[in-house]
Amino acid sequence: RGTGFCSKTDFLRACRNVGFTGDAAKLFRKLQPETGRRLITLRDFDTKAYLALSRGDYRMLSESNKPAERSLLYMSFEERQSSGFFHQIRRAWDASDREEFAKACHAEEPDWVIDTVEEFELLCLRKYGSITQAWRQCLDWDHNGRLTFNELCAACRRLGYAGDLKALWAEFGGKEHGHLTLKELDPQADELIKSFLELLTLRYGHLDIAWKKGFGKDPHDTLDRGELEKALAVLGYPHSAKKLFKALIPDKGKVLLTIWDLDPSCSRERARGGGAAAGAVSEPKSPGHVGKRGHTLGAEDGTVGPPAGPSAGAVSWVKHLRNAMRNQFGSTTAAWRAALGLQSDAPFVQFGRILRECQFQGSVKELWREISSTADKAGTAADPASRGKDAEASPPGGENDLSMTSLAAIDPQVQAIVNSTRECLLARFGTLLKAWKQCMAVARQKKAESCNKDGLANAQNGAGVAKGQPRIDEANFDSFCQHFELDLKNPQRSFKLLLARPMQQRCLVMGDFEALLLGVPVADRPTVWGEADPIPPEVVSRQFFEQQQKDFSGKNKAVTSLDGFRAMLIKQFGSLWSAWRNFLDEDRNGVLTQQEFGKCCQQYGFRSVNAVWSLLDAAQTGQISLSNLDPAVTELFGELDRLLNERYGSVRKGWTKCFENPEPRSPQVDQKKFVRQCKVLGFSGNAAQLYKLVRPESG
Structure with a gap:
């Protein structure tokens, strides 16, 4: 009672008490705001009444249903004045102050008030289901991971706590440290969430990658408790997955988690369109709290990642960088070559390219200092003579700072x-x-x-x-x-x-x-x-160079046949499907006009555009589709598209459930798994041929 939530049992009992003759269970399902919610609130039952109550407009509770008011044209001056919102709300406030209205609304002063620490915690549990969610949704209002005394007072007023706020502040240890964190309110929940986010950070480094690879979920998908327990068992989570699920669940009665519920700081960063590093934490600004800090959920004061420092349990920033490079590019060598090419050494300014490409979410200066100290110990720092003018681009500070770094300093193995x-x-x-x-x-x-x-x-x-x-x-x-x-x-x-x-x-x-x-x-x-083989002296003659020029010019043949055009697309893009999606049909509307076709051919130097177009558009409709370019893949993919829509409702859901989720779970599907799952789906065509026809690129 007094929690603001109504379960199905309470709803059915209330319907019986008021004499409702319809199907109360069906009505409850209709009122549920989303899939998986087991409780409803006043907002779900009557949104207008909820909004009126939240702004103190008691008219909707006290006034009876009145007939439609007359038009303003038929009202007197006094009636028009009294029908305005100002006079109506004043009358509602006057009515709410009357003793009879207070008794009708059960608004009289209760026999007891919530004024102890234990009752404060019970109040948070009743309203939000857990201390963690009370912290996220009510207490830590500005989402900076810390709670000052003024913020605590405002939060207690929102909660309805009527006790001594100074005593509550002192009880939780606010006087000692100058602020409160989740660790002071609920140490067990703080340890559960902190260990969980640190595990995701060490394994994946990025929340999106952890959600996709660790849990095998699409960013728009949800996660239930059984799936969380199974994934954490594989990852080696040391604590209770059941308690963690209860701490992370955003609303009382909800049974599904989304990617937005794992870490508020990552959720806000994703909403702004930035990277979402798993386990985003920061050091508190108060020096008195260093060493006793828990996981500051939602910290956004500039530093993300694991706590830095010389402590034995500190996580290496270089290890985080290596994880980010592997997750983004597949290997550290591929990441280095994508950002810097074949440079053996890189100054601090160019080193920033790797961090941007890998979406590294951490302290760049601490990372550079750690690389510097590692290079000093291993002797991998660049020779000062080879640094050149870029040596001045290094960040200031630190005895072990170097001007250049290398792949050996980042990943010596x-x-x-x-x-x-x-x-x-x-x-x-x-x-x-x-x-x-x-x-x-x-x-x-x-x-x-x-x-x-x-x-x-x-x-x-x-x-x-x-x-x-x-x-x-x-x-x-x-x-x-x-x-x-x-x-x-x-x-x-x-x-x-x-x-x-x-x-x-x-x-x-x-x-x-x-x-x-x-x-x-x-x-x-x-x-x-090694250089190319030298030309023998006996072939260095006029006849040799003329023959070389003739052979080279002979390779520059214009595409005049449809088969030649298709072969050129396959050589360039790997398949006709990939060429259509990534080159020809740029606007993704499914059709290609002659003007668009000409622009694409001009971009890649294709000749005889009119000849090839006449072969593709044999019916002279003025536009072509994929079926004109590759009838085989259109027929095969059409059947696969139909099967996925019939069984799963859409191609996207079907691909996730039929091809990505089965073991081995991965967003990348090889030919063997593709053929196997096509048989499970009931695909009657040649699955191996379809796989080759739709591959994204050659090789």
């Missing part, structure tokens, strides 16, 4: 693997370019043997992938290492570190071998990489 792989290839082949050619030779030999074994003639001279630029997959790279007996401890790890886009790319190209140049001085790189 990965740099050691890159160095060992490079040294092994150089010891065996002399240059990296020769190593790549030998790797391609092994891949061609393996492809030829595979084709001969299957009875296939005219094996393609490639590396087991599509025509075009030579590529090496992981199996061919492993065979290359075994064939030449290379002393690599983990060839699979070396292969993944060489990939420029590990989260999308499956094969190596020659440019990916450039990752082995990281850590090599710029002056030595031409020798390590």
Whole structure:
């Protein structure tokens, strides 16, 4: 009683008492504001009455239903004046002050008031379900993670606490530290949430990535208690998942969590469109509270991430950076190359590119100081002579500050693997370019043997992938290492570190071998990489160059056939589906006009636009669709689209539940899993062919 919530049992009993003859259970379901809510409030029952009560307008409770008022044209001057809002609200206030109205509304002074610490905590539990939610929704009104005495007084008035506020402030320890945190109000809940967010930070570094990879959920999806317990058991959460769920649930009676409920500071950052680092905390501004600080939920005073300092339990900022680089790009080498290319060293200003690209949410100065101290101990700092004018771009402060950093300072283990792989290839082949050619030779030999074994003639001279630029997959790279007996401890790890886009790319190209140049001085790189084979003296003649020019010009052929146009798109984008979505249909309206087609062809240098368009638009309708470009994928995808809509209601929900959630849970689906789940769905077409037709890019 007095909680402001009404359960289904209470609602059914009240309906019986007032003589309601309809289906009370069905009415309760209709009044529920959202799926999963088990309680309703006055706002759900009568929104107008709730709003009137919140602003002190008691007319809706005391006045009877009156007939419609007359038009102002038929009123006298006094009637028009008295019908204004000012006079109506004054009459309502006068009526609310009468003793009879107070008795009717049960507003008389109670026999007891809430004036002790225990009753204060019970009041928070009755109104919000937990101390954590009372802190988030009422006490910490400005969401800065701290509660001053003035803020406590205002919050207690909102709650309805009538006791001694100074005694309450002293009881929770406000006099000692100058402010209160959640740790003083509920130490157990603070420890549960703090451990949970620190676990997500260490494992994923980013709240969006934790929600998607750790819990396997879409940002718009919800999480129930069973799913939370299962995920935390896998992550190794040391405390009770049931108690954590109860602390995180935003409203009493709600049974589902969203990504917005995990950490308020991350939720506000997401609402502003920024990054959401899991476990965003900050040091309190009061120096008297250092060392006794709990997890300051919603802290937004400039520093996010784990607490910094020399304490034994402090989490490394460099480790957070490595996690952010891997989560965003797949590996630290890929992140370094995406932001800085093949630079071996980077000054502080350029180092900021990596932080922006990886959405690092932490103290940049503390991170730089930690890198500096690590480089000092390991001896990985750049040579002062090679720093140049960028040496002045370092941040001020600290004895161990350096002017340049490198991949070895951020991830020494990965740099050691890159160095060992490079040294092994150089010891065996002399240059990296020769190593790549030998790797391609092994891949061609393996492809030829595979084709001969299957009875296939005219094996393609490639590396087991599509025509075009030579590529090496992981199996061919492993065979290359075994064939030449290379002393690599983990060839699979070396292969993944060489990939420029590990989260999308499956094969190596020659440019990916450039990752082995990281850590090599710029002056030595031409020798390590190796130059192209010199032209023999006997072919250096006029006839030779004329033949070279003729061969080169012969490759520049205009696309005049539809098959040639399709082959060019497949070579460029990997599939016709990818070319349509990412190149041709830029506005995503499903159709392409001749003018739009001409602009796209001009952008990529396609010739004979009119000839190709006439072949695509054979019916001369003035526009084409994907069915004109690739009828096969349209037919196959149409069936898959129909099955997902029939079973799950939409393609998006169907993809999440049918393809991402089954084991192994991942937002990226490989061909084997795609084919398996298509069979489960009842897809009658060639699932393997559909997978190849809709792949986003070649390789």
